[in-house]
Amino acid sequence: MIEGILIGLSTALSLTNILMVMVGCFAGTIIGMLPGLGPMTAIALMIPITYGFDPSTGLILMAGVYYGAVFGGSTSSILLNAPGIPGTVATAFDGYPMAQQGKAGKALAIAAYSSFAGGTISAIFLLVAAPSLSKVSLAFRSPDYFALMILGLTAISAFSSKGQFLKAMMMVVLGLMLATVGQDSLSDITRFTFNNMNLTDGISFVLIVMATFAMSEALTIIFRGKDPNRAAKQISLTELGSIKVNKEETIKMAKTIPRSSILGFLIGVLPGAGATIASFLAYGMERNYVNEEEKQKFGKGSVHGLSAPETANNAACSGSFVPLLTLGIPGSGTTAVMLGALLGFGIQPGPRLYQTNPEIFWSVIMSMYIGMVVLLILNLPLIPYIARILAVPRNYLIPLILFFSVTGIYLMSFNNFDIFLMIGIAVVATFLRLYDFPMPPLILAFVLGGLMEETLRRSLLISDGSPNFLWDRPITLIILLITVTIVGWQIFSTFRKKN
């Protein structure tokens, strides 16, 4: 393992890669700060640029963007009460009241220190857990992978939006349907192309991400522009106050950070769960841990209340890389985008990545940590200046997002059919978003579609077309039982609420 860490460090610490982490963190912070735009959009916008780099550098840039965007999301939560991503909603509960009390700088500093600590602790967990899990996951066979993908898709549907399980499952099916467009991987038979040559190679992953995230987010912001509930309640962006944290606040953070880190990492490892659930659970857990006097401060600017979700959401980000790097199966929408990018580089994540491409495996892990350091030492002092980006009028912001989306697709194919297709999908996605049809399940399903069909093909061929493969192996059976439990819980909660 030490050798691997050294390989990772030597790759991650090259001048180009350090520069990429810095650029990634900075760009991610700016994009993540803009309400409505999250890490998925930020990473999607970066994908076309990374095609010019070698895989390690491209992934390091994206890891930097990821962490930057999560940090940026916290900034808009604290300053505007407008979380950039769902994972930072809980940050606003105590961060925004603190900012209203004239302690915005302090709130941002607490968020940054907590994120750093949560990220550091979980990076250590990742360092230890990933190689061990890689070895365990070598025992996984096609039926287990198929069951695991079913579990991931069910879990992300269950957790992505409250009370909208069926809608999310419909999005999963839509994502899988989109993934079947083009040539069948084994027989080369074209499917659902309707004799259109442009669809023979299937729909590009970047196109789907750009359409359902970057472009449709931009259109949604414009569409809901007249909604008075969505108007940002701005506090002064020029007077953020001191960023110094006193001794008493440090002690409070020191108590909160370890427990929130462990919780965040474990939640992040679970397929489909991720930063949002981790941050809410950490907030709830912290409220139960503190004394009665501190409990009263929750929702009014509590240090515990701000530190817990910030620690947990960053820890969950690292945790979500565990299933991606060890099993090749992303547990969240963001890691699904990363998987798409990895496949674009010709790299198949999974248990063998650890052996076949150790420099990529370790450099991604190490660069995550370097990203944390960069965020702390570079972004925190720059926050008063970066925060001014929040004042950029949407009249300029939206066309620029559209411009980056179209350019990304144009660079890939130099074909205007893809741009038309992207606009069409973005318009449909905008209306679906309006009625709370979640997009992350669609992306995860689209990315997993090919692999899912392949594992189902192998499983059915081995079992000669019999469904026995679903219960023949204990691992498959256990994973499917967990899936059934999640579906059962969703049905039960629906039934319970109706009564």
Added chain:
Amino acid sequence: MRISPTKFISLLFLVLSVFYLYTAYNIQVFAFDENAPFNARTFPIYLGWAGIILSSLKIILPEKVTTEVNHKHLDYKSIIYLIIISLIYAAVILKIGYFISTSLFLFASYYFLGERRWGLMFILSFPFVAAFMYLLHGLLNIYLRDPFLKYIGVMG
């Protein structure tokens, strides 16, 4: 009878799933693959049925959480303008080239979203796109096809 927008979308999804399933059954597979445990049709057929079952459930079951959208608060005018501009942009990008089409797209988008600071609009369109192209093409060595700039000799 009034149908909620969510149920209407589910109905559309049901129609899509039926069409998808019909198309899946009509996928031409090789003769030797026809009775194989798995062929190019198998997965799409499962998906088609899954789509039909899920959308039917959504239509039949009562809505636990209703999504209310106040249409008075939606800016239809701006979004229609933006979509039309984007479609025109997509249609002309290959003909008139990346630089001019993108600059005009940005300028028009700023205008239709209500911006009237002409100087700033200009800077954030033509010089901005030129700088971006230089960054991609000149510094990062990422090929950016522009037949017009190639024709006038600005790009190689």
